Each structure stands twice: as C-alpha cells, then as structure tokens.
Amino acid sequence: MIKGHGDDIYDFPDIRINFSSNVIPSGLNSALKEYLCLQMKCIERYPEPLGESLASRIEDVKQLPVGSAMVTNGAVEAFYLIAELFQGRKSLIFYPSFSEYEDACRKSNHKIESLHHTKFEETDYSETDLVWICNPNNPDGRIYDKEKLLIQIVANPSVIFVVDEAYSDFLNTDISLETCLTGYKNLIIVKSLTKNFAIPGLRLGYLLANPFIIDRLQKQVMPWRINALALEAGRFCFSNLNLDKTEISKHIKESLRLQNEIKGIDGFNVVASLTTFFLVETPVLAADLKEQLAHDCGILIRDASNFKGLSDSCFRISVQSHEENNQLIEVLKEWS
Template structure:
C-alpha cells in the first residue's frame, strides 16, 4: 500500500493536531534534534554501506551474539526483505493487522491464509512456512500472550515466526521476545526506532534473528540503503537516550482517560487498548469524519477502514497531550 497509511499530513497542510501516527507525543527529543543539527556535515559522505557499525552497537547494547542484528530502512523494509527471502512460500497472517505483511507477501508470490486474531492458539499450522504477528497489534493494541506465543514457536520449529515489535516500548510491561532469540532459530523480531524516538521521516528500523537468516537477508540488499543521518540518529539513541518509562506511563494513563471519554460519547465505541493507540467505531463513515475533522478542526485521525476485517466506520487515534485530546473529544461530541 503506497497510500492509505496514517500520518498522511502531506494531503492536509493545515493540520494542528495529528492523531493518525503511532509515534510518541511531543516530537523528537531535544538532545537528538540538537545532535542531528550539529552533524549535518555527515551527509557530504557516503554512509556505512550496510549499517553494520550500528548493528554491532545494538548487539552490544542488548547483549546479543555477533551477526544477529540487521539495520533496515524502517521496519517496512524488513517485512519485504523477509518475504523476498522466502518467496513463493505459504504464510499465515492474523488480522486485522498492518497491511504491509500482506503486501510484501503478495509481491513475492506467497500463498496467504488469513485468520482473525481471536483464533490465535486454536489454528493449526500444518503446511505453513511463515506466521506474521504484530505484538502489540496495529491497529487495535491487542497484546498476544507471551507464553502462548513462545509455545507456538517452540512447537513449530520448521515454521518461521515473524514478530513485529514496533510498539513494545508503549507498554507498562515487557512482552518482547528478544531473550528467546538464542534458543529459537525460527524467530525473527522486527523493531522500529521511529516510534519511540519520533523520527519516522528518517526511516530507521532493525531486525533480530539467527545469523544464518541475517546472512541470507544481506545477500538481497543494495548498499547505502540507510542514509547517514538515520545511522547517526541510531548511534546517538543507543548511546545517550533511554526510554523514559515514567513518561510512557503518563501517556498510558492519559490513553485510558482518553478511551473512556470517547467511549462515553453517544454512538462511538472504543475497543479497549493497553497501549497509546486504539480503535474507535463511529456511527458513520470514518472517511467522512476524517475529512470533516481535517478541514473544519485541523485535526487528523487515521481512517482504519482499509485494515482487513474492519468496516468503513473504524478509525484509529494515538494519544496526544490532554489539552489536544480534549479538542478531539469535543469535536466528536459535536457529531454525536
């Protein structure tokens, strides 16, 4: 999907409040912004061809074995590289979820089976080659049980489990499977640096896997895919910035208030989420609501009707500061 994602602010030049993108509120950390401003000279030279310097830094930071990290041009590139490496195979995708798993699989001729996420743990994996899971799930914030997920990986050693952990930093609990990597060679974890550090425009992600998988993926890529500023941002983040758990906890608390307030508006139904983003079912078309809010309130939401399994009435929002959240609440009340 080239268009149809959130953060399509380029189509709405007068947006004041952007609820459509699942990045941390508040924007880029001031120290990271200052650092990038001070090292603009790096764009005068070619970057590290494969980003291996940053990969080694992450391996050291996370106490992972050498050759288990690969830097990617955003998490999305990781999905396409994985689908290409296993082209023509059979994949299972739980829905509703991020559309790029399906798009990547279709591009590389996968046979795809779709199951609703509520069937996780009950479906059989016979004949499958890959299983794609987003945890926490985009767009609804659903969290897959860690023990069940590990058991599925352990019981199916011949199936590759691709676990997208782009949003694990937006939780009060640690659900990452990073500690499982040394034990399970059929596990690929995809991570994003753009969400927690609010740098989606730099396109920076990475994946964790057994070194044999990493080696295979490297054989597919062209040099200089990751630009110099993105690599510089990654090096700085892993050297200088820790996730402020207290700040995240504050946003999670505000998310619960925000969800409850919207759910109390007549005609609107929130699907409860434990993270900073959530789905809302409106009593009318989400596309109509999105355009109205954008043009009349300068507020942008994510029309979620193009997620497989969702109707035209669904939209997604990501928590902002209380003052901004209240403006969306009031705008929705007007429609109610």
C-alpha cells in the same frame, strides 16, 4: 500501502493536531535534535554500506551473538526483505493487522492465508511456512501473551515466526521476545526506532534473527540503503534507550483517559487498548468523519476501514497532549 496509511498530513493543508500517527506523542526528543544538528557534516560522505557499526552496537546492547542484528530502512523494509527471502512460500497473517505484511508477501508471490486473531492458539501450523504477528498489534493495541507465543514457536520449529515489535515500548509491561532470540532459530523480531524517538522521516529500523538468516538477508540488499543521518540517529538512540521511558507511563495513562471519555460520547464505541493508540467505531463512515474533522477542525484521524476485518466505520486514534486530547473530545461531542 502506498495509499490509505496514517500520517497523510500532506493531503490536508491546515492540520493543527495529528492523531493519525503512532509515534510517541511528546515528539522529537530535544537532545536527539541537538545531536543531529551537530552531525550534519556526516551527509557530506557516504554512510557505511550496511550500517555495520550500528548493527554491532545493537548486538552489544541486546547481548546477542555477532551477526544477529541487521539495520533496515524502517521496519517496513524488513517485512519486504523477509518476504523476498522466503519467496513463494505460504504465509499466515492474523487480522486485523498491519497491511504491509500482506503487501510484502504478495509482492514475493507468497500463498497468503488470513485468519482472525482469535484463532491463534487453535491453529494448525503444519502447512505454513511463515506466521506474521504484530505485538502489540496495529491498529487495535491487542497484546499476544508472550508465553503463548513461545508455545507455538517451540511446537512448530519448521515455521518462521515474524514478530513485529514496533510498538513494544509503548506499554507498561515487557512483552518483547528479544531475550528468547538465541534459543529459537525460527524467530525473527522486527523493531522500529522511528516510533519511540519520533523520527519516522529518517526511516530507521532493525531486525533480530539467527545469524544464518541475517547473512542471507544481507546478501539481498543494495549498499547505502540507510542514510548517514539516520545511522547517527541510531547511534544516539542506542546510547539513550531509557531517555523517554518516563514519558511512556504518562502517555498510556492519558490514552486510558481519552478512551474512557470517547466511550462516553453518544454513538462512539472504543476498543480497549493498554497502549497509546486505539480503535474507535462510529455510526458513520470513518472516511467521511476524517474528511470533516480535517477540513473543518484541522484535526487528523486514521481511517482504519482498509484494515482487513474492520468495518468502514472504524478509525484509529494515537493519543496526543492532554490539551489536544480535550479538543478532540469536545469536537466529537459537538459532532455527536
């Protein structure tokens, strides 16, 4: 998705408040910022070719077998690598969801089938090679039940289930399949460090899978894809995984308040979400509302009309501070 994604703040010169990006609302952690400033000398030398020591650190923290983790240039690189590994296969994608799954599959000549998410439990997967799941789902925050996911993974051992857990930290409940990984050879979990540590510009993610799959993926990639500063950020993150946990509940509570406030404004309908982002439907074109809010108010929202299955009146909001959320509420009330 080269065009039409969130956080396109560079297209608008005077944005004051950015509701379009799903990173943690509290922004860059001050301790991480201080740490990275002290590590700047690392950019004077080449990084590890594959980020090996960070992958090893991830395996230790997650208590996974050696060779179960692979560091990636953001979660998006993981999707393209997986699609390339299974080039020409048949992929099933439930919509609405992140369009990069489809883009990656199309690039690697997959036969793509799209189904509405309500079909997940009743679908026959016997003719499918890969299933792509986002949990919690982008853009609507929908949650796939952990046990129901495992039922399908167990029942379809010849199907690879790619589960994108980029936003799994943005919930008050644990829905991750990480602890189940070693029991299932047909499970690939994709994770992101850019969302919960607010470092999307560093492009840092990782995937977890059976060592046989990891080995095959490693053979596809070029060396030095992960820059030295990103690797240092990863080392910090995996030494401070609980650093921002206390913030999450606060942001979720604020998200629920914001959803309720917008739902009460004439002409707006909110798709309920238990995480820090959610969908809103309006009676006008989301693209027009986005342009107006950006140029007149310095407020950026995510036009969600390019997600398969959504209308051109849908936009996505990622909660910000209490004060900034109140500004959005007032602007939408005036607009309404």
